[in-house]
């Protein structure tokens with residue numbers, strides 16, 4: 001048997017770099033300027049700066065890359081360092097590299113609605129690349145309410161790269177319903193081409209979510225059974241242990257359907273349900289996702305269960321507090337922190353198969369997964385001892401895919417028992433560090449791949465499916481079912497799927 005040679009991290013990233021950039025951008029002398037709008041905010045300090053550091057540390061950023069933080073407050077590089085370095089997880093050996101990284105950083109203070117501030121930003125950027133060809137990447141680490149009008153317009157008018165390319169990365173929420181999302185999309189489309197816009201849904205950057213396409217389309221065994229004849233239902237789950245702690249005011253405006261279901265869970269549904277794309281080109285993949293969404297009708301109120309957590313009197317710390325005890329939540333709010341919804345994909349492959357989406361905060365476990373439950377075996381000869389087969393793709397924690405199947409009980413027996421074919425990544429790929437979703441996605445922006453981003457027509461369809469329900473909830477304010485912090489209660493009510501909203 002050939003001996004497996006372990007590659008060092010530097011070697012692995014060297015190979016990856018060659019594959020990603022295919023010898024193009026990475027080796028070219030072009031300068032890349034990564035501009036973080038909203039550099040003093042939480043997202044920037046906890047996610048964006050650490051991510052760009054990890055990419056820099058691993059040698060995955062192309063050519064000469066400089067990072068510019070734009071904020072309203074006067075923020076020195078030392079300030080940026082102070083606020084973001086605690087999230088870098090840098091080792092003492094990386095000290096020199098860290099200095100190198102911060103030497104690539106600079107900052108500009110300005111007002112988001114002041115055109116002169118953008119001229120100042122632009123001169124700063126020009127000085128960095130000294131008139132050579134440069135590509136500009138703008139990360140809008142700000143809520144769309146802030147960037148929707150003035151920031152995007154000013155970037156377009158003043159800060160686009162004159163010779164290289166310019167790309168804009170955006171974060172959700174992309175509107176609150178179909179109408180506001182359309183308004184935002186139209187505005188953005190009036191300024192940038194779709195291939196310049198990178199809408200992040202960070203679930204699309206997760207290892208096992210990306211794996212769905214490979215699992216489905218690179219294996220012969222699944223294609224004949226991936227349909228309504230064999231699959232009884234598909235369950236998509238997102239569960240968090242914690243409540244809204246400190247994010248109550250943001251969360252209350254959106255609720256769990258907008259926060260998680262309309263985006264993360266629906267994207268996973270698309271990858272499970274879509275047909276094989278013509279190729280792995282972004283447009284081909286996104287075309288198939290749009291087709292699936294178009295086959296889903298608007299959610300009906302009778303297919304929905306809503307819940308809200310209450311404190312656990314016998315719990316500890318935060319668990320004793322209910323959603324309404326969060327001081328940032330408006331009194332008497334009926335916003336749901338748990339939701340379960342059934343959707344149907346009306347096409348040849350899926351007609352009649354329920355796709356059950358459930359998501360919630362302050363539940364009994366931390367988990368995101370896709371579960372396909374197969375139909376019963378026909379012509380039972382084992383006296384009803386057989387359980388249904390299941391294929392589970394566990395997105396987090398502990399990435400895994402496993403199949404629940406019946407096998408002969410080992411030994412002298414001849415009766416079936418349930419067992420598992422188990423591919424748990426931690427066992428199979430020991431010592432492999434899987435990158436964070438943001439690392440993959442930001443790298444994709446450098447490489448110009450939009451496959452793992454959300455196109456405007458996908459977004460539109462996603463909002464179409466949920467908007468009538470969201471409007472109804474807003475109008476009628478139904479009282480959600482109460483469940484205890486840390487319980488499975490929300491899930492139990494979901495399994496009955498009876499309670500009307």
Ligand code: BG6
Pocket residue numbers: 202240259260368
């Ligand atoms: C975000 C939601 O999009 O995803 C949060 O706004 C949620 O409410 C988060 O906590 C979950 O992301 P992850 O990667 O921790 O599962």
